[in-house]
Amino acid sequence: MFDSKNNLPATGYVRLPQIIGDRKRGIPGVLPIGRTTFLTGVKTGKYPKPVKLGARSVAWRVEDIRALLELIGAEA
Structure with missing residues (x-):
């Protein structure tokens, strides 16, 4: 299920x-x-730091990205 907002x-x-x-x-x-700015x-x-899923695969926890979005929203 996806959040329609983001x-x-x-x-x-x-x-x-x-x-x-x-x-x-x-x-x-x-x-x-951009990619370089984010990395x-x-x-x-x-x-937030990524979570290693495999030898050549990383991803970010949705909870960490939501917290980042809230923090950026609070600063803006």
Whole structure:
């Protein structure tokens, strides 16, 4: 089930294209920033750390992304 406000599932994990979007595949993002900016923010601790799902696969907890969106909304 997806939240109609920001296209995030109610629980679980989301991949990077679901967070920042992917114009080529028509996936809308919930954060209006680029890939490099987001990954730099993860590295510096500004954005949540991913969870390793496999040897070459990472995702972010939906709860962490929702908390980030609330924090950014409070700052704006």
